[in-house]
Amino acid sequence: MTIIERTALGASIDRVDGRQKVSGRAQYSSDVTYPGLVHAALVRSTIAAGRITGIDASRAEAAPGVVAVVTPDNAPRVERGPDGLWSQPPPPLQQRTIVHHGQYVALVVADTAEQAAAAARLVDVAYERAEAVLDLDDPRAVTVENPFGSDQTRGDSAAGLAAADVIVDAGYTTPDETNNPMGLFATVAAWDGDRLTVHDATQWPDATRATLAAAFGVPERDVRVLAPFVGGGFGAGLRVWPHVVLTAMAARAVGRPVKLVLTRPQMFTGIGHRTATVQRVRIGARRDGTLTAIEHHSVQTGAVDDDNLPEPVTAVSAVGYACPNVTTRDSLRRLNIPVPSSMRGPGDAQGHFALECALDELAYSLGIDPLELRLRNHADEHPQLRLPWSSKALRECYERGAERFGWWDRDPTPHSTRRGDTLVGYGMAGVSFFWFQQPCDARATIDREGRAFVRSAATDIGTGTYTVMTQLSAERLGLRVDQVRMGLGDTELPTAPPQGGSSMTASLGSAIHAAAGNLVQAFLDLVADDIASPLRGLAAADVVAVDGRLQRRDDPSISESYGQMLERHDRTDLTADGSAAPATPEELGLAPAGPFAARFAEVHVDADLGRIRVARLVSVVDAGRILNAKTARSQIIGGAVGGIGMALLEDTVTDPATGRIANATFGDYLIPVNADVPDLDVTFVGEPDRFNPVGVKGVGEIGLVGVAPAIANAVFHATGRRIRDLPLTLDKLL
Structure with missing residues (x-):
């Protein structure tokens, strides 16, 4: 090529x-207006499981400016989106069953957004409650094995573990986390006869068109979706969420253009989130550091009525290192929670945390430098396909990163470096991200x-x-x-x-x-x-x-x-x-390579309070040909900030008694601010990739993947305490 x-x-x-x-x-969907446009506001369930027994909309219908109230009692029939567009949530207001707190149960349309929001609070909904399943450990949760068809086996991992001189067997957890793009998701829908125009905060306009055409029984050619600018997404805009269908439904019902802008709390329940995981990693190695086996099992959260997007957490363990015996297995447990979806670095973000922390534990158990251990087990060819990579400069990432960071100058002994009342730690992680075109x-x-x-x-x-x-x-x-x-x-x-x-x-x-x-x-x-x-x-x-x-x-x-x-x-x-x-491996005789990177982190931990600060973060990235060094570097920096949030701050907390998300605002859901972000050093290495004519590999997600384990490993080096559960908070150190 x-x-x-x-x-x-x-x-x-x-x-x-x-x-x-x-x-x-720049016109975002929330900026769009039409003559005669009216506004919509959502009514959400206050229970996590059960059914609606009655809805009284009379007070809302009598409120100033109200044009219509749409409920399961009067909502028109709409169909689910077609297969092949990943999985779409069930269409809204088509049933009275409640499967999660915050589920949409009605929609109010009024002349102004304020009137719609006020009237929405006047809709009275009666429920018959059921006991919700909210915890991954709840035995009532339905378990789906190998939900993505991604489980992999190479060699005999049991035999490989039996032959190992040293084995690390550890469990790791990551919490639910929420995408939270800056721009609130908004949809504007306008019908002209049977022709529909929709302005939406979507990452996939063609899927939105296909879903809406199927929902309302019109040809795709009669649906136009516009999204020239999107105020961030991080994966939240990959699906056609119920509020999009509701906006088009309302516009058809009232015969006027309708605008619906989600509130920040509604963004927590209506547009997906990164799944929580419980992972177990078993790694065996000989005394010289040669890996003999990797077993990686993950259980993640899923919604009770949704076929989740492919997000295999353990896939990285099958291809990340040259190990002859590997078993990876993903499971999903259905809970009464809002539908999970992709969030930057889907699957790999959680999987790398467990794998790279386990490798760090193995390195200390063997008395081998963590970077040296990774170099000894570098996968020179694709371990599963047994083909040369289309490009791979991970060794150069390690070498350049160690040089820029000063890795070899540190004292490798945990809890050995102190500056006054501050414990100093250094950690690293190797990183890869799946190929996708x-x-x-x-x-x-x-x-x-x-x-x-x-x-x-x-x-x-x-x-x-x-x-x-x-x-x-x-x-x-x-x-x-x-x-x-x-x-x-x-x-x-x-x-x-x-x-x-x-x-x-x-x-x-x-x-x-x-x-x-x-x-x-x-x-x-x-x-x-x-x-x-x-x-x-x-x-x-x-x-x-x-x-x-x-x-x-x-x-x-x-x-x-x-x-x-x-x-x-x-x-x-x-x-x-x-x-x-995209070409196939058979056509080119190459294994398609996603981006690779190496992360090196320095953390400072208050010896008395356990407060953790990231002092430095060095990222060396192989992303193939870089089309614009400025925008590519910006992507890595943005991803790294998200990685700091994943490591230290982010946790979408669900009230175990009600199923309500307890921290669904920027005042309560912690994300990194300027004071949390240190100097972020970014370097690109590598050559143009051979799997496409432009020579590129993506940079959108590689910036986040691997940041959390590098920080966790640095915290261990600083304190001698191994934290296996994200986020890394001071209470886990004290």
Whole structure:
């Protein structure tokens, strides 16, 4: 596979959408308005399990400004979304059964948002309570084994453990955590006859379109979803949540456009969360550090009425290290909780915590440096596929990170370094993230002025997609960045996959690569028989695109601009489509590699109070070709901040008596603030990946994965106390 040459790529240019955002011209779904628009507010269940026995909406219906109250008694029938779009939650208001606290039981529509919210509080709901199942240890919880079909076995782990000189057998837990993007999720729906237009905070417009079309029995071509800007997502926008369907339902019922903006507490129950896990890791090794076996079992939370998204926690243990005997197993237990979903670094975030902490424990048990242990067990080839990686610079990540951090200068003895009343600890973790790429389409147009318009239905959730795809388009078409306009977030554009799994740059980038190549060919086809064209009869391999022109590869003096070709043939513009689908390992003889990284953390622990501070965090990342060093570094920094939150602060607390989330506000749910974030050192290493023509691997999630275990391992080094349960709070040290 040919890797494209670098020109516009890699430059640390500012975000092309930055001015729109800082000036307020970027229109998010919550900014959208229509003539005659009305507002909706949700009524949520106050029990976690049971059924609705009656709803009295009379007081709400009589309240000022109220247009309608939609309940299970009068809600129209809607269908569940189609298969193949991951799993969609059950459609709202179609039954009277309650399966979690905060479930939507009614919707109020009024002239203003304030009137709708006030009236929603007047809806009286009577319930017949049932005993909720809220704990992973509750024997009543239904257990689903191998829910994702991801369990793996290599060799004989029991025999490998029997042959080991040293075994670590430990349990680790991670709590429920909530995505909490800055922008509140909002949906605006407007019907024009049987045609529906929806503005939504979604990471997957095409899935929203398909789900709404199925829900209301209309053709997909009659549903348009727009999401040109999304105020953050972290995985929360990958599914079509019930509030989206409710907004469209209400708009159809009242015959007016409807806007629904979730409150922050509703964001905790309505758009998913990272699953809690209980994990057991058993690792065996010889005295020289050679791994003989890994067994990794995880149990995670699931909702009682939902088929959860694929989030295998233990998958990293099957491919992370060169170990001949491996068994990984995932289980899920259904609870009366809001539907879990993806959250940055899904599965791998929790799985790495257990695996990398267990390796740290093994290193100390063997008397081998934790970094040296990882180097001795580095997987030079894919352990399961037995194929060479499409790219892998993890060794370089380790070496460069150790050098930048000063790893080899530390005293390796736990509880050995002290500065006054502060205990100092150093920890590290090796990191990988799964490979993920999906089919994608794109379209590219060039007009007589030499300006390009490149577009796809994909979204930009703040990751820099607008910017890096503009750079890639400029590179492929031989244009300046300011000559390229990028269109995203509209289902009337070519089909695109979700912005998730660190896959968008490879998926959309490959489609744009193809569309741009096809557009160059289209220009050559235009002048193929043109005696006035110096490019007559040339093929795409014969030319390069430079400065708005196509020129002969072997003679740059022979060239012609896009505008000249269009003008002579009386064309205002020329358009070409491109599609890309991921290759298979069999096709390339390579194992697809996601990004790799090494994390090194320094922590300071108050010897008397147990308060933990992260003093330094060094990340060295192999993410293939970096299209924009500034936006890529920003992604790693943002992920690392999320990793600090996972390690020290974040915990979505459910009241065991009621099933209510007890800390569903930013005042109670702790997330890192400036004082919690130290200097974050980021370095990129590695070469372009060989599994896609752009040479990229994702950077969205690798920034978070591995931060928590590096910090936990540093806390052990500082204190000599091993904490196996997140978050790492001072009460666990005292």
